[in-house]
Structure formats: C-alpha cells, structure tokens
Amino acid sequence: MHPGSFHLEDFPRSARHSLEFQFTAGGQEIGFPVLMVRGDESGPLLLVSAGVHGDEYEGIRAILEIFSELSPANMKGDFVAVPALNTPAVWNCTRTSPLDGANLARVFPGRADGSPTEAIAWHFGQTLLPLADLYADLHSAGVACEMPLLVGYDATDARSRDAAFAFGAPVIWAHPNVPPGRTVSEAKARNVPSIYTEARGAGRIHRDDLSIYKQGLRNLLAHMGITSGSPRAAPSPLHLLGDGDIDQSIPAGHRGFLIPHVSILDAVEKGQKLGDLVDLTGNVLETYTAPVGGRVVLIHACPRVLPGEPVFLLAGVHP
Numbered sequence: 001m002h003p004g005s006f007h008l009e010d011f012p013r014s015a016r017h018s019l020e021f022q023f024t025a026g027g028q029e030i031g032f033p034v035l036m037v038r039g040d041e042s043g044p045l046l047l048v049s050a051g052v053h054g055d056e057y058e059g060i061r062a063i064l065e066i067f068s069e070l071s072p073a074n075m076k077g078d079f080v081a082v083p084a085l086n087t088p089a090v091w092n093c094t095r096t097s098p099l100d101g102a103n104l105a106r107v108f109p110g111r112a113d114g115s116p117t118e119a120i121a122w123h124f125g126q127t128l129l130p131l132a133d134l135y136a137d138l139h140s141a142g143v144a145c146e147m148p149l150l151v152g153y154d155a156t157d158a159r160s161r162d163a164a165f166a167f168g169a170p171v172i173w174a175h176p177n178v179p180p181g182r183t184v185s186e187a188k189a190r191n192v193p194s195i196y197t198e199a200r201g202a203g204r205i206h207r208d209d210l211s212i213y214k215q216g217l218r219n220l221l222a223h224m225g226i227t228s229g230s231p232r233a234a235p236s237p238l239h240l241l242g243d244g245d246i247d248q249s250i251p252a253g254h255r256g257f258l259i260p261h262v263s264i265l266d267a268v269e270k271g272q273k274l275g276d277l278v279d280l281t282g283n284v285l286e287t288y289t290a291p292v293g294g295r296v297v298l299i300h301a302c303p304r305v306l307p308g309e310p311v312f313l314l315a316g317v318h319p
C-alpha cells in the first residue's frame with residue numbers, strides 16, 4: 001500500500017499484520033515492510049526499525065523473531081516494526097543506497113519528491129514516527145567497523161534515558177547533542193523519545209548480540225507496560241558520555257593496512273598510541289593517538305582502510 005493511505009485504526013486489534021509500503025521515487029519503485037502486533041487492549045505504541053544501513057543485520061533478525069514471538073492476547077498497546085527500512089541498501093549489503101549513494105541516517109526529514117533514500121526517510125517520518133510513544137532504531141557496526149554492543153540515548157530527555165537503561169545493554173551512552181539528519185533527530189523534532197543501539201557487526205550476527213537485542217525489545221515492551229513483567233536490567237552497565245557522532249571519528253588520511261594497538265572498550269589516556277596505518281611493505285604511513293582519554297568505542301575492523309574512513313572513536317566515561 002502507499003504510505004499516504006495508511007491509517008493504524010484500519011488494522012484491527014487482537015491481530016498481527018504484515019504489509020509493505022510502496023512508492024515511486026527518482027523513477028524507481030521502492031518499498032519497505034511494516035510488521036504490527038496490535039494488542040487486545042489499547043495502550044502505548046513501540047516503534048522499532050532496523051536496516052537503516054544496509055550492512056547491519058542484528059536488528060533485522062531480532063525484529064523478525066520478536067514479531068513471531070509476541071501474542072496480541074497478552075498485550076496492552078502495539079508493537080510496530082520496520083525490519084529493513086533502506087531495502088535497496090539491505091539487498092546490496094552496503095551502508096548506503098546503491099540507487100542514489102545516500103546515507104539514510106543523514107537525510108531526515110527527507111522529501112516526498114526526492115531521491116529514493118530521501119523518500120524512504122520522508123514516508124517513515126511522516127507515517128510511522130508520529131504514532132510512536134517510544135522509538136528504537138537498531139544499528140550495528142556494519143561490515144567495515146567494530147563497536148561494542150551499546151544503547152545510546154538523548155541525555156536531554158529523561159524518557160529516552162529511562163528507556164536506554166530498561167533496554168539492558170552492557171554499555172549505555174549518553175549524548176548531550178543529537179546531530180541532524182538522523183532517525184533519532186527526526187523523532188526528537190516530533191517529541192518522540194528514542195534510543196538507538198550498536199553491536200559488533202562486521203557483516204555477521206553474533207548469537208549473544210542477537211539475544212541481547214531480542215531481550216532488549218522484550219524489556220522495552222515491559223518498560224512501556226505493553227507486556228506484563230519487569231525489564232531485565234544488565235548488571236552494572238558501563239555508562240559513557242559524549243556526542244557519539246561517528247562522523248567525528250579519527251579519519252584515515254591515506255589508504256593503508258591498519259594495525260590497532262588497542263581493543264574495543266579499552267580504557268586509554270590522552271596521547272596514548274591507538275595504532276599504526278602501514279603500507280604493504282610495513283612502512284608506517286600514519287600513527288593514531290588518543291585526542292582525549294576515554295574508552296575505545298569504534299575500530300575499523302577491516303584492516304584495509306581507505307582515505308576518509310573512520311579508524312578509531314573514543315568516548316568519555318559518564319561522571
């Protein structure tokens with residue numbers, strides 16, 4: 001169906017619904033799936049998305065498995081999920097869209113008459129985001145990078161913070177600023193509290209990351225009162241603070257082969273050596289040092305690094 005003719009109330013309660021939004025953008029037929037479990041009783045609505053970047057797979061599978069697990073009979077409210085939002089990128093196994101080269105997490109609010117990626121952003125933001133009482137966007141490190149499993153939240157919104165702690169991730173990252181163009185910045189513009197998640201990625205689904213994502217979705221449903229029970233919190237999560245903008249990572253200045261000297265979540269001091277970029281005879285092209293003290297939250301996982309790609313990202317520990 002066209003997203004413009006979607007009305008949640010047209011879909012009966014006490015049922016599961018599976019549909020596809022379809023529209024034309026940039027001369028291309030585009031679509032993305034929408035899965036809904038409408039509880040027996042009315043209540044809040046949890047909106048979840050994955051596949052905003054096409055090479056991040058944990059969230060897609062977590063949504064599919066939670067969708068099949070939920071029963072409307074035990075729910076007061078709704079679970080609405082888009083398992084793969086940027087479908088052209090998902091089928092291409094790339095972070096950005098093969099149709100227009102755009103990054104869906106940089107084009108929000110998008111445009112109805114824009115490129116395929118801009119149109120996806122527009123229809124998601126106009127049709128589904130306004131329905132949400134809480135929005136969770138499931139990412140991961142993608143094929144090129146490695147990150148710890150973490151949940152990030154808008155530090156200016158207590159609802160976002162509470163949801164992040166309820167999710168149950170081992171690392172929780174408070175962001176004082178939400179950069180523009182993201183799914184979560186569009187949610188903030190609509191006064192919808194949101195969280196996002198990252199996982200190890202590298203183009204595969206780690207079994208333990210998947211189980212934390214699935215338990216995280218169950219925890220959010222319980223936190224919102226859509227299902228009964230209490231969220232199962234992570235024991236003493238690591239709490240980080242900082243902008244969390246991957247665009248602010250230390251970038252490579254050359255093409256080279258990366259030799260990291262640190263691992264994910266290592267504590268580093270300002271000035272500490274993070275790694276070397278070498279050529280294929282071992283000559284050091286660049287040496288990376290920590291611009292600030294903190295924890296390592298991103299390492300370029302594929303040793304072949306291209307100019308401009310993110311190599312390392314650090315985050316401070318929450319005081």
Ligand SMILES: [Zn+2]
Pocket residue numbers: 052053056139140
């Ligand atoms: Zn992502």
